Each structure stands twice: as C-alpha cells, then as structure tokens.
Amino acid sequence: MATVEILRKMPRQRRARASMDFVLEAAAQVLEATGEAGFNTNAVAERAGVSIGTLYRYFPDKTAILRTLAARETETHRRTVKALLRDGHPGVARDRALIRAFLRAFSGRNQARRIAVSAMLAHADHQALAAKFAAMETGITDAQGRPLTPVQAFVLSRAVHGAMRTAVLEGADFLLSQEFEDELVRLGRAYLGYPTSGRVDGRGSRSAGRSLS
Amino acid sequence: MATVEILRKMPRQRRARASMDFVLEAAAQVLEATGEAGFNTNAVAERAGVSIGTLYRYFPDKTAILRTLAARETETHRRTVKALLRDGHPGVARDRALIRAFLRAFSGRNQARRIAVSAMLAHADHQALAAKFAAMETGITDAQGRPLTPVQAFVLSRAVHGAMRTAVLEGADFLLSQEFEDELVRLGRAYLGYPTSGRVDGRGSRSAGRSLS
Amino acid sequence: MATVEILRKMPRQRRARASMDFVLEAAAQVLEATGEAGFNTNAVAERAGVSIGTLYRYFPDKTAILRTLAARETETHRRTVKALLRDGHPGVARDRALIRAFLRAFSGRNQARRIAVSAMLAHADHQALAAKFAAMETGITDAQGRPLTPVQAFVLSRAVHGAMRTAVLEGADFLLSQEFEDELVRLGRAYLGYPTSGRVDGRGSRSAGRSLS
Amino acid sequence: MATVEILRKMPRQRRARASMDFVLEAAAQVLEATGEAGFNTNAVAERAGVSIGTLYRYFPDKTAILRTLAARETETHRRTVKALLRDGHPGVARDRALIRAFLRAFSGRNQARRIAVSAMLAHADHQALAAKFAAMETGITDAQGRPLTPVQAFVLSRAVHGAMRTAVLEGADFLLSQEFEDELVRLGRAYLGYPTSGRVDGRGSRSAGRSLS
DNA sequence: AATGAATGAGCCTTCATTCAT
DNA sequence: AATGAATGAAGGCTCATTCAT
Numbered sequence A, B, C, D: 001m002a003t004v005e006i007l008r009k010m011p012r013q014r015r016a017r018a019s020m021d022f023v024l025e026a027a028a029q030v031l032e033a034t035g036e037a038g039f040n041t042n043a044v045a046e047r048a049g050v051s052i053g054t055l056y057r058y059f060p061d062k063t064a065i066l067r068t069l070a071a072r073e074t075e076t077h078r079r080t081v082k083a084l085l086r087d088g089h090p091g092v093a094r095d096r097a098l099i100r101a102f103l104r105a106f107s108g109r110n111q112a113r114r115i116a117v118s119a120m121l122a123h124a125d126h127q128a129l130a131a132k133f134a135a136m137e138t139g140i141t142d143a144q145g146r147p148l149t150p151v152q153a154f155v156l157s158r159a160v161h162g163a164m165r166t167a168v169l170e171g172a173d174f175l176l177s178q179e180f181e182d183e184l185v186r187l188g189r190a191y192l193g194y195p196t197s198g199r200v201d202g203r204g205s206r207s208a209g210r211s212l213s
Numbered sequence E: 001a002a003t004g005a006a007t008g009a010g011c012c013t014t015c016a017t018t019c020a021t
Numbered sequence F: 001a002a003t004g005a006a007t008g009a010a011g012g013c014t015c016a017t018t019c020a021t
Helices: A002-006 A014-034 A041-048 A052-058 A062-087 A092-108 A110-123 A126-136 A150-169 A178-191 B002-006 B014-034 B041-048 B052-058 B062-087 B092-108 B110-123 B126-136 B150-169 B178-191 C014-034 C041-048 C052-058 C062-087 C092-108 C110-123 C126-136 C150-169 C178-192 D002-006 D014-034 D041-048 D052-058 D062-087 D092-108 D110-123 D126-136 D150-169 D178-192
Strands: none
Touching: A014 A041, A014 A052, A014 A062, A014 A110, A041 A052, A041 A062, A062 A092, A092 A150, A092 A178, A150 A178, A150 B150, A150 B178, A178 B150, A178 B178, B002 B062, B014 B041, B014 B052, B014 B062, B041 B052, B041 B062, B062 B092, B092 B150, B092 B178, B150 B178, C014 C041, C014 C052, C014 C062, C041 C052, C041 C062, C062 C092, C092 C150, C092 C178, C150 C178, C150 D150, C150 D178, C178 D150, C178 D178, D014 D041, D014 D052, D014 D062, D041 D052, D041 D062, D062 D092, D092 D150, D092 D178, D150 D178
C-alpha cells in the first residue's frame, strides 16, 4: 500500500492508530471548513485533539497528511469499482452503478476530497497515476466486441470523469439528478457504438457487450 | 473587460505598461518553474526585473496577478472559439479546429495555465463562470436537429474538455496526435447521434448539422 | 518664525505658495479623516491635487508637514491670545474670551490639531516649548495682587488647558456649553483667590485684578 | 479583568509566563528608548530575548502589546487610588496622597507610559473610558456639602490631572517638589470652595468634608 | 517646476517544525 | 509517548523618498 512509504511510523498500538485516524479525520474537516488556505498543522492537531508533537510523530510533514488522505479516499473508491466490476454483470445497470459510486464519493465531502486529490496530483508522479488508472480500463470492448485502443480507453474514461468532476466543482444542482446520470451513461454507450436513441435506463436495456468502467 | 476591475491603476506611460507585462510574463514563468508553492510576490518581482513596489503599483495583491493571468489566457481562447464559430461552417472540420485550438492553448504553457485557471476558479464565483460557459453552448442541436437540454450541453462540453485537460495534466504523449484528435471529435459526434463508424476525419465527412463547440 | 527652518525652500511665487497651502490643508483633512495611521505622503499629495514630487519640493520629509501644521495652528492661537491680553480689560469677561478662543480652536478641527500637536511634541524640544508657554504666563497676579510663582502660573495654565483638552478628546457633549465655560472660569478665579460663589458670568462680575491667560 | 480578552492565550507554564513578562518589559523599554516610531514587533521581541513567534503566541497583534501595557499601568494606579479612597480619611492629607500616587506612577517610566496610554486612547472606546473615570468621581461634595454636578466633577478631575500630565510631558524640574504638590492640592480645594489662604499642607489642615479624587 | 514611475528597506504576521520537559 | 512552548524562515504588503522625463 502506498500509505506505508508516506508514514513515519506504522502505529501498532491501538491508541496510536486512533491518533492517526483522528488526525486524518480532523484534516478532512479542516479542509472542508476552511479550504486549503486554512489547512495548517496546528489547526489539524487542535481539531484532532492531539498535540502538534504527536501529529509529527505519525506524519513526517504536512504534505504527508494530504497524501495519506488522498490515498485513503482513492483506495476506497478503487475498491468499490473493483467490486462492481468483479460481481456485476456488464451492461447499463452496472455502468449506472459505477457512475453513481463516483458521484456519491465525490459529492460526499467534496471540498476536502477535491483538495486532497489536487494535492496528491501536485506532488505525485503523474505517470504512475496514469498507469494506475489504465489498469481499470483494460478489457473494454466496443459494441462490435473490438477492444479499445489505449487512446480510446483514455478518452472514454476521462470524458465521463471530467463531466462528473466539473459538475462537482461547479456545484451543479443536477449533480445527483436522474437526467445527469442518464446522460453520462448514454455518453459512454454512444462512444462505444451502442444505439442510445431515446431513454436510457437500467431497466429497459437488454444490451449485451462490455460496459464502461 | 474583466481585467479592468482587477487592476489598481491602468498604466498610461510606455514604461509603465512594460512593467506590467514583465510582471505577468514573470508570473507565468515562476508558475511554470516552481508551481503554486513557489509563486510568491518577491520571486515574481525579481524575475520580472522589477521592484516589489512596482509590482504592487499594478496589482492590488498577489491573487490579482493570478486572476489577470487567467483572464488573459481565457480571453485569448474565448476569442479564438468565437471566431471559429462565427466564420467556420458547421461540421467535422470545424469541430476539429475547435479541439485543436484548445489543445494548442492548453499545451503551450500548461503548468502556468493550469494554476492560473485553478486560482481563478478558487476565487471566482462558480455560478458566474458556469453561466459564461453556458453561453457558448447555446444553439447546439443533435443529429436529428433537436436542441440539447442544458444537462446534455453540459455533459458534452465538459466531457470533451475533461478528456483534453487530463491529457495535459498527465502529460500524455498522444496529446497532439491525430488519433487523439479523431477520438475527441468522434466522442462529440457520437453523443449527438451522428453515425461515426470507422474513421472520422476532416476530409471524408459530409455530415451536415450542428457541430460541437 | 519657526516655519522658516522647517521648510526646504521658501516659495516666493504665488503658484508655489498655493501648492504649499494645498498640501497643508490636505494634510489637515487627511489627519482629520483617517487619523495618524492614514497620514502618508502619497495620500496628502493626492488630496492636495499635487504630485508627490512637488510635495517634496516644499517639505524635506513627512514630519516637516506635521511640524509646519502644528506651528501654524499654534501661531494662530498664540496671536489671538496675545491680542486679547493686549486689548481687553482684565476681568471675567476677558477670561471667558480666552477660554472660548481655546475651545473654538480646539474643537474646530480637533483630530488634526491633536495629532499635529502631538507630532510636534514628539519631535520638538520640550524645554523650548515650555519656555514659549511661560512667556504667556508672565505678569499674572492673584486676587491680592501678588505675582504668581512660576509653579503657580504653570498649575493655573495647565489645569485649565488640561480640562479643556480632555473634554475635546473624550468628545464631551458639554464642550461648548455655558456651564463648562463657567466652571473653567471659576476654576481659574478660585485658584487666584477670587470669591466665586454662585453664578459666574461676564456681566455680573465687577471684579478687578489680574485675570487668567 | 480587561487583560484577559486582549491576550491570545493565558500562559500556564512558568516559562511561558516569563516570556510574556519579558515581552511587556521589553515593550516598555523600546517605547522609552525610541518612542512610538521605533516600536515594532521585531525590536520588542529581540529586546525581550524572545523569538518573534513567541511574541505572537501571547499577543494577537502589535496593538495588543500596547493595550496590555496600558491596562497594566492603569490597573495598578486604579488600585492605589481605590485603596486610598477606601482606607484614608477625607481631607488634605488624603488629597495629597492621591496626587503623590499619580505623580509617582507618571514619572516612573514616563515616555513608555505616555505612549501606552495614548495608544490605549487611540484604540479604545472613549465613551467607555469616560464612564470608567466618572465612577471615580461620584460622591464628591464642595465645601458646603453640596454634591458636584457632572461638569464640575469633570473639570476638577481633569484640571488636576492635566497639570500633572503636562508637567511629566514637559519634564518639569519641579515635578516632585513640595511646592508643586501643594499647589495641586490647593487648586482642588479652592475649586471646591475651601479657604486656602497661605500655606496648604497635610499637617495644618483640619478641614472636614469630601476631598479630591 | 512638476510629474509620477520606480525603488526597496522594513514592518507585521504566519506556520511548519523542533525539542526540552 | 505525549506535550506544547519556542523558533525563525518566509512572505505579503506599505510607504517615504528619489530621479528620469
């Protein structure tokens, strides 16, 4: 796990682990409440009910808090996606579930998540991240069953994610609406060559073939 | 022009105008070289070959530099898009030109642009920005000539932009490739209901109807 | 006049003299409006409708503006007092006139005057100022016609002035009231040994002897 | 106590309390040595032998140092006055004690005290201060036992204080002399209607009735 | 004489990080 | 292990003053 390298010391005792969690939870709250500007170690420590010294016992520096936060959030989401891909049957229903998972994750604690992720991006190795994402995109085929080229996989995944992300950032009121979900699903399916005329919903669709991820 | 309100004093003398440009150019360079972390007024002034006092003569505070930078970049791009929409004939060729314009603008000075834009977003009124973008999306129709719903317009525009933006951020090697361009065009056209089987290029396409923007 | 030494150049031409007056008037206004905190050379120059360069043509530095201002205010008041002492007949009526002159001067532009004077005090030679004041206090006698000792003259003059000054600083609502004036007069006369029972006004008093200054 | 609200954090550890005192002592010294112009946080911290960060641990901003200083000085004096009024018998002796207390307090560290007090005045609510002072002035009666009007109480208190203050500011050499003290006492008593012919000292006076405060 | 762009010393303040207790 | 006082580099910004035009 990426977390290991970031941390100064992997806490074994229960109290120690609790301290770490307090810090991370506090970090998310501070981020949420004050944005990146108000995110400083003293504020986080205080909110966590932990001394600044203790905070530094577990995180080598400020960025490590952000990175750990981002890693955890990403990890959670990654797991959800993985589970859906493993257990669900390909098709519109699963596509919808994937999109819904993302929207939920994103909208839940959006400010905190956004900043954490952007901090991760700022400090991380973009190539590595790209590779990680790429792993999710393998095995997708279009309506004719042909595998996607890497560029196609990229466009598909980033297009859908981009639309969702912007909706979060702009605070779009339709973020959790049925129509938005429908259109995102339709976007993916149209790009893959499926007929998408009219309504697209989880019930009516009998379509076979690979679905989005 | 939005620029006016941001600035402290509109310079009239030639020397003064030069100073302002030096500052903005220096700001872009500093952003490019060190990211947002290294972006501080002293560094910008030094790189601009200008005293810190002079910098503050033209910009009321640090964020104003960022905002002016973002405004200028955005303005340039907005003009290009507007010109293309006004002068070009709807169709694949124009869609391609629009996408190309964006990729060029984005890839030129990407770090600087990214940060400037993100700073703009951080300080700006999201609703207002959204409204501005919305204006560009009016009048689009699908393959059947039906106008898009607001949500559809949003999804289309953000999907294409999102894919492009991510490619820039990830430093994708296919950023300026023909295939990437093709796929972006195809994404938009598929969503609008145009048949896009096989190759999509500026030459073969006879398609009529409204195109992307 | 003290003014001479402070200034960089004694302006002879009419336009130049006007510039100087503009600066001083502007200085008083700025002081009045923003207090000492907002009193800076640029603000004064701008309010004076004069360039900062011109300001520096007449005043060697910022403090010179304050000092000149204080000198002028003091001079004006000094002249008034002198005239009253020369022309008026000793007695309650003149005492009242002296007090009134002070209250008027003080209340007119009080913030500006206070700061200017305090600036003067900060930079000036206290002994010299004291000597100047002392000159006003000579020749005073008590009710029995005995001349005051230097300490008595000091106490009398500073007591009356102190009460007036504090009333200005505290923004007392009775500042210009009849009662306040009466009490100040009574204070001086009581100290000098005059009977002051009951009403004290300019009309009823037949008292002879030296009066306040 | 007013002090509490001003401070950022009430230090509990011994080292911490020492730091605070160092800062205040240093502040007084800097004020004394350089006046308000030289009073800056870096100078104070350096003189206190404390880092600038430590200074800001205890004082939210520069003005808080001044305010705390003024509050402490005022508080000390206020306590002395209160004790004298409570324990001493009304009369010349007590009047003299009150005046002596003020002169001592004022002359001790005069520049520092003056500036601290003036800073307090600059930032404080004048009405509130006036009210506070007013409380000290209640219950005074004249030689005939009649209570003073508010204006009379004001004149009496400010006159005496004004004379003392000016003596401090001008560095009068008679500041601590017997004569000056005598005259101040006499000023008050004359205003209240007591016979004050000839010498006024603590021994000879058998006068009853309310005395100054 | 006047202008005003430019300068830069210097000030206030924050906050990541250390280390004695 | 935990605490939290202390540190000080760093950065945003102001404003008195100069000088080329």
